[in-house]
Amino acid sequence: MTKRLLTAALLLSVSAIPAFAAKASLVVGMPIEPPGLDPTVAAPVAIREVTWVNLYEGLVRIDRTGKVQPLLAKSWEIAPDGLTYTFRLQEGVKFHDGSTFDSADVKFAFDRARDPKSTNAQKQIFAPIASIETPDPATVVIKLKEPSGNFLYYLGWGDAVIVAPETAATNAANPVGTGPFKFKSWSRGDRVELTKNPDYWQKDKVKLESVTFRFISDAQAQVAALKAGDVDAFPNLGAPELFAEFQKDKRFKAVAGNTEGETVAGMNNAKKPFDDVRVRRALMHAVDRKALIEGAYSGFGQPIGSFFSPNNPAFVDTTNVIPYDVEKAKALLKEAGYGNGLSITIKSPQMAYASRSAELLSAMMAEVGVDLKIIPTEFPAKWIEEVFKNKDYDVTIVSHTEPLDIDIFARDSYYFNYKNDKFKALIADAAKTTDEKARFAKYTEAQKILAEDVPALFLFQLPKLGVWNAKVQGLWENSPIPSNDVTEVSWTE
Amino acid sequence: MLRLVITRLLSLAVTLLFVSLAIFLILEVLPGDPAAIMLGTAAREDTLAALRQELGLDQPALLRYLQWIGGILQGDLGQSITYKMPVSTLVAERMNVTLPLSLLAIVISTALALPLGVAAAAQRDGMVDRAVLVFSQLGVAVPNFWIGLLFILFFSTWLGWFPAGGFPGWSAGIGPALQALLLPAVALALPQAAVLTRVTRSATLEVIGADFVRTARAKGVDKGATLRRHVVPNALIPVTTILGLQLSFFFGGAILVENVFNLPGLGRLAYQALNQRDLVVIKDIVLIFSGLVIVVNFLVDIGYAILDPRLRSRA
Numbered sequence: 001m002t003k004r005l006l007t008a009a010l011l012l013s014v015s016a017i018p019a020f021a022a023k024a025s026l027v028v029g030m031p032i033e034p035p036g037l038d039p040t041v042a043a044p045v046a047i048r049e050v051t052w053v054n055l056y057e058g059l060v061r062i063d064r065t066g067k068v069q070p071l072l073a074k075s076w077e078i079a080p081d082g083l084t085y086t087f088r089l090q091e092g093v094k095f096h097d098g099s100t101f102d103s104a105d106v107k108f109a110f111d112r113a114r115d116p117k118s119t120n121a122q123k124q125i126f127a128p129i130a131s132i133e134t135p136d137p138a139t140v141v142i143k144l145k146e147p148s149g150n151f152l153y154y155l156g157w158g159d160a161v162i163v164a165p166e167t168a169a170t171n172a173a174n175p176v177g178t179g180p181f182k183f184k185s186w187s188r189g190d191r192v193e194l195t196k197n198p199d200y201w202q203k204d205k206v207k208l209e210s211v212t213f214r215f216i217s218d219a220q221a222q223v224a225a226l227k228a229g230d231v232d233a234f235p236n237l238g239a240p241e242l243f244a245e246f247q248k249d250k251r252f253k254a255v256a257g258n259t260e261g262e263t264v265a266g267m268n269n270a271k272k273p274f275d276d277v278r279v280r281r282a283l284m285h286a287v288d289r290k291a292l293i294e295g296a297y298s299g300f301g302q303p304i305g306s307f308f309s310p311n312n313p314a315f316v317d318t319t320n321v322i323p324y325d326v327e328k329a330k331a332l333l334k335e336a337g338y339g340n341g342l343s344i345t346i347k348s349p350q351m352a353y354a355s356r357s358a359e360l361l362s363a364m365m366a367e368v369g370v371d372l373k374i375i376p377t378e379f380p381a382k383w384i385e386e387v388f389k390n391k392d393y394d395v396t397i398v399s400h401t402e403p404l405d406i407d408i409f410a411r412d413s414y415y416f417n418y419k420n421d422k423f424k425a426l427i428a429d430a431a432k433t434t435d436e437k438a439r440f441a442k443y444t445e446a447q448k449i450l451a452e453d454v455p456a457l458f459l460f461q462l463p464k465l466g467v468w469n470a471k472v473q474g475l476w477e478n479s480p481i482p483s484n485d486v487t488e489v490s491w492t493e
Numbered sequence: 494m495l496r497l498v499i500t501r502l503l504s505l506a507v508t509l510l511f512v513s514l515a516i517f518l519i520l521e522v523l524p525g526d527p528a529a530i531m532l533g534t535a536a537r538e539d540t541l542a543a544l545r546q547e548l549g550l551d552q553p554a555l556l557r558y559l560q561w562i563g564g565i566l567q568g569d570l571g572q573s574i575t576y577k578m579p580v581s582t583l584v585a586e587r588m589n590v591t592l593p594l595s596l597l598a599i600v601i602s603t604a605l606a607l608p609l610g611v612a613a614a615a616q617r618d619g620m621v622d623r624a625v626l627v628f629s630q631l632g633v634a635v636p637n638f639w640i641g642l643l644f645i646l647f648f649s650t651w652l653g654w655f656p657a658g659g660f661p662g663w664s665a666g667i668g669p670a671l672q673a674l675l676l677p678a679v680a681l682a683l684p685q686a687a688v689l690t691r692v693t694r695s696a697t698l699e700v701i702g703a704d705f706v707r708t709a710r711a712k713g714v715d716k717g718a719t720l721r722r723h724v725v726p727n728a729l730i731p732v733t734t735i736l737g738l739q740l741s742f743f744f745g746g747a748i749l750v751e752n753v754f755n756l757p758g759l760g761r762l763a764y765q766a767l768n769q770r771d772l773v774v775i776k777d778i779v780l781i782f783s784g785l786v787i788v789v790n791f792l793v794d795i796g797y798a799i800l801d802p803r804l805r806s807r808a
Contacts, residue, residue, distance in 0.1 A: 035575030035769055043533025119544040121532040172577040188576060188586060189757025190660055214659060216755045224645050224657035381525025381770045388534060402535055
């Protein structure tokens with residue numbers, strides 16, 4: 001009997017050996033399900049978090065440090081006038097449906113995006129294009145109407161990935177790209193499954209056989225799924241108050257990085273009293289950013305003094321320009337004629353970070369004699385209608401998640417109602433500056449202008465609280481662009 | 494009986510028409526532009542206009558209403574704005590989860606409530622009765638999603654007996670699928686079971702006090718047989734009414750429970766569609782939910798007629 005048991009145990013352990021080979025499947029949790037899988041026709045971040053460089057690839061890509069790297073274009077030349085871009089394409093690249101990728105696909109993808117009927121959410125990326133020529137299958141020449149300093153950088157975004165004419169119309173439900181993973185299935189409301197692309201042009205880089213994205217909106221359920229092992233990685237956990245617990249747990253790696261989301265309390269600059277810079281500065285002085293981050297995001301998240309992501313190489317710290325100073329805030333308010341108090345409202349969306357921040361802001365404002373009344377609103381639908389479109393608000397709070405979006409303060413009809421000609425000219429100038437160093441210097445100056453002029457209360461960079469199995473490696477710690485790039489992710493052991 | 498069925502069917506059709514009109518009008522005044530939500534805050538005005546045109550949102554309201562109803566009459570629920578696929582496919586996929594979940598919850602809730610309610614009434618103020626009162630009080634007070642969270646914490650995180658949420662799909666086999674549905678079904682069932690137990694108990698008590706029961710006992714029918722043959726059948730009428738009403742609670746409750754357990758059901762689809770202002774999907778789902786409630790009420794009416802012969806002749 002004992003012998004038989006031993007044999008059985010031995011057999012069991014032998015059959016268990018393959019389990020020790022490195023795992024080749026990964027389950028990634030996401031809070032929000034993407035509406036469709038085509039990043040070239042809709043804006044939501046979740047679309048990019050599934051598809052960008054996993055399913056689709058662009059001419060260039062943004063790497064984990066925020067820099068532009070070659071992808072489908074192996075190299076490029078920019079003419080000295082900054083108007084002609086010549087891209088040399090990778091050869092031997094195939095779409096997932098077996099068709100060959102060449103310059104005609106690039107022309108098709110960009111023409112489709114800039115077409116009058118296009119519903120590309122970032123159509124302005126393609127606005128500077130004058131013409132696209134394809135002298136041969138491996139070369140694309142793009143001529144611009146005016147120099148565009150960030151043109152290459154924008155081509156790395158999800159909105160500029162290359163899609164094929166045969167499949168572009170159906171990509172939302174059945175995506176076909178050139179990326180390392182192919183679309184397998186989508187159980188709507190639950191998961192998207194991808195499998196390794198056996199014909200990928202850089203297949204040596206890819207370790208995983210399959211990737212599953214699971215959509216779990218409830219923060220408690222996210223934690224439960226990680227702990228139960230149902231999900232291997234949650235690159236952006238929704239429960240900051242439980243993140244510290246994961247940091248202590250050896251089974252997990254927990255990394256607090258930065259997203260591109262600047263959390264700001266935007267003010268209606270055209271409306272009294274926000275048209276007075278003294279009032280705006282006073283309100284900024286009233287904010288204790290550190291306490292705010294502690295209360296709103298359990299202490300995770302970097303304080304910001306302007307509207308620029310710390311991920312960006314051109315970032316400068318401006319939090320000391322208008323620091324927390326209650327006395328100064330009171331003095332400025334008195335000077336502006338509000339010494340006897342001020343009563344204003346904040347429209348606060350339902351996201352936890354926003355509503356918690358609004359409550360803390362309200363308490364901080366009370367310290368300087370400002371009565372900040374909270375009016376709840378619903379994001380995105382109601383907020384876009386009331387605040388963004390109709391500009392019917394005093395103060396609001398939201399995180400702006402697009403990379404390099406400082407130019408929103410230079411847009412005339414944007415919801416801040418902010419007008420600063422000097423700033424506007426500087427941003428326009430920066431956008432045309434092809435030389436990187438010169439462009440960065442201009443962005444630095446622009447950040448300082450905003451920090452002093454305070455068109456919005458600059459609060460904190462939304463953190464990326466990543467939690468994953470300690471044996472998983474290769475996931476991004478920061479997200480300089482909305483993504484869950486799993487190309488080079490692997491399991492140890 | 495036939496007349497009853499026909500009049501009830503007619504009123505069902507008229508109700509549905511009014512419901513569809515109400516749904517449409519409510520969504521018309523609901524703030525939120527689907528195009529702006531799809532394209533985000535960076536979109537240009539011409540891009541938004543192009544998308545609105547693509548979605549047919551630039552058409553007059555009356556035309557859109559007629560197109561919607563016309564489509565439904567031809568069995569076409571339209572195309573989802575966000576998923577870009579037929580709503581009928583989406584709904585069919587989700588029904589695979591919500592329908593079994595609701596049925597399971599009804600079975601659990603009825604299987605708990607009927608015996609407990611009758612047992613409590615049979616021995617009023619006895620041990621069973623007291624216990625039932627305490628637990629049903631608790632069940633009524635505690636919301637189903639919170640029960641769901643506790644279940645996840647206890648059964649999934651600590652014990653590891655059940656998945657912490659999600660649905661493997663029926664293709665993974667009946668076993669795993671039912672395993673994924675069991676906890677949410679119980680969470681959904683318990684509050685309703687509590688209500689149903691109380692209704693069963695009071696309905697049974699009322700019948701127990703009736704003259705014909707005393708007569709039956711006086712004739713010498715023993716207590717158990719009286720309960721089975723005279724009390725329970727008569728107590729079933731109010732219980733059926735509540736059960737019919739509860740069905741709509743099961744669908745409504747599914748929205749919360751499906752979110753907690755991350756089940757890809759109809760309720761979660763409705764919730765997502767509302768957030769995204771996928772007007773086509775919201776309209777259809779609300780109409781389906783209302784339709785189900787109306788149909789169930791119709792069935793309950795017919796059920797009365799079968800349970801209570803007096804109603805047959807009256808109609």
